[in-house]
Amino acid sequence: MTVRVRFAPSPTGMFHVGSARSALQNWIYAHQHDGVFVLRIEDTDAARNRPEWTEGIISALDWIGIERGSYEGPYFQSSYAQDHTAAATRLYGEGRAYYCDCTRDAVIARTGNQHTGYDGFCRDRALGPGEGRALRFRTPDEGETIVDDLVRGKPTFENKLIEDFVIARSDGSPLFLLANVVDDMTMRITHVIRAEEHLPNTPKQQLLWEALGATPPVWAHVPVIVNEKRQKLSKRRDKVALEGYRDEGYLAAAMKNYLMLLGWAPSGDREIVPWQVVLDEYRLEEVNHAPAFFDVKKLRAFNGDYIRALAPEEFAAVCAPWLSGTETIPAPPWRPEAFDVDTFTSVAPLAQTRISLLSEIVDYVDFFFLDEPVRDEASWVKAMKGDAAEILDATADAFEALDDWSAEPLKAALERVGLERELKLGKTQAPVRVAVTGRTVGLPLFESLEVLGRERTLRRLRAARAAL
Numbered sequence: 001m002t003v004r005v006r007f008a009p010s011p012t013g014m015f016h017v018g019s020a021r022s023a024l025q026n027w028i029y030a031h032q033h034d035g036v037f038v039l040r041i042e043d044t045d046a047a048r049n050r051p052e053w054t055e056g057i058i059s060a061l062d063w064i065g066i067e068r069g070s071y072e073g074p075y076f077q078s079s080y081a082q083d084h085t086a087a088a089t090r091l092y093g094e095g096r097a098y099y100c101d102c103t104r105d106a107v108i109a110r111t112g113n114q115h116t117g118y119d120g121f122c123r124d125r126a127l128g129p130g131e132g133r134a135l136r137f138r139t140p141d142e143g144e145t146i147v148d149d150l151v152r153g154k155p156t157f158e159n160k161l162i163e164d165f166v167i168a169r170s171d172g173s174p175l176f177l178l179a180n181v182v183d184d185m186t187m188r189i190t191h192v193i194r195a196e197e198h199l200p201n202t203p204k205q206q207l208l209w210e211a212l213g214a215t216p217p218v219w220a221h222v223p224v225i226v227n228e229k230r231q232k233l234s235k236r237r238d239k240v241a242l243e244g245y246r247d248e249g250y251l252a253a254a255m256k257n258y259l260m261l262l263g264w265a266p267s268g269d270r271e272i273v274p275w276q277v278v279l280d281e282y283r284l285e286e287v288n289h290a291p292a293f294f295d296v297k298k299l300r301a302f303n304g305d306y307i308r309a310l311a312p313e314e315f316a317a318v319c320a321p322w323l324s325g326t327e328t329i330p331a332p333p334w335r336p337e338a339f340d341v342d343t344f345t346s347v348a349p350l351a352q353t354r355i356s357l358l359s360e361i362v363d364y365v366d367f368f369f370l371d372e373p374v375r376d377e378a379s380w381v382k383a384m385k386g387d388a389a390e391i392l393d394a395t396a397d398a399f400e401a402l403d404d405w406s407a408e409p410l411k412a413a414l415e416r417v418g419l420e421r422e423l424k425l426g427k428t429q430a431p432v433r434v435a436v437t438g439r440t441v442g443l444p445l446f447e448s449l450e451v452l453g454r455e456r457t458l459r460r461l462r463a464a465r466a467a468l
């Protein structure tokens, strides 16, 4: 039997990091079992049916290495409406489902319980289809449904506690529980790997599989990911969009590695591992049963490690979107023609060791490509006090007198300026750095000045002095 897994997102306009994790878990499982990965877009909610949302899903998958063309699909749930209807009709015809016209209020009035499930009132009323009548699945009165779950073991559900759930609305349209099962059957899915929030649906879905005469899949319900308050990550509260992380400058490799470490660890005492190790070693059976904390700080530190491990030309390549802007990444503050590749290449290694997000590259290098540095007010206030004016004057004079405009002599000159005033290098550097780069933190100063050049450096020092 060929293993067939599927990733079945409902389009929502953004790609949740938890979805990325589910997709990767399916992808890895398929890889490990020479199986097939199927992409199915669950687009039956008409209000959520925009083509660009599907494109967003496909390009998010692409970004994490599940590339178009290397999987089956995308299939669209909306194209399988006839199969859903046929299944509903069959279940009704075989007495496994019945029509019900109870309103929620009527059920509450009968049971006196706000939170109750359906009470089975219409089970034996033999209603036919009609206005205001939903189709409910008749769950067995006895026995139990045992779910075979790679992560959770064998969760067991007493059938008499499973309510008769709705499988089709009164207009005939199928509900998630039914459409999802019918599609999985049509697509010959053998393993359903998804988030734990779907576990309560699973006994119901397994009963549907059995009622429709098919062998249920093996399930794997993976604990959800939570924020620092142990709340399920939500798009209203937390930063969850994969695209947002991408546009801030997280590397796909770092993101993938981090996502797989949620609730799992590779062999040995290591966290950062080549993707191949994850592909070989990841085991759903080993995933921790507790919800996993999505620690953005840790992810960011991870990203920094990944950035530092890049070869120089790789680093330059991954920075490119931030140096020019894209549809989703804002353009940098300099005029495009002011950008100089050679300048960037010479300072890129200095930036590479300092940034943990690719988007930070802009603030590190902008002063090379702007006529005037961006003046960060807090930095200015901090650095331009005390002896600042005198230091700027003296430094400009000392620099002007240099024959050799390179880092070492520049540093020596500034040290002399400080020494004459009994100041530490850091104190002397601060106003110079802010005058030239606009900020108190950044690339190593003297290497930067060497690249920036004599004329621009002196002009900026004098301009800052004049502004004091």
Ligand code: GLU
Binding pocket: 007, 008, 009, 010, 042, 180, 193, 194, 195, 198
């Ligand atoms: N469309 C469902 C979701 O996004 C699919 C759940 C499943 O994988 O069965 O939650």
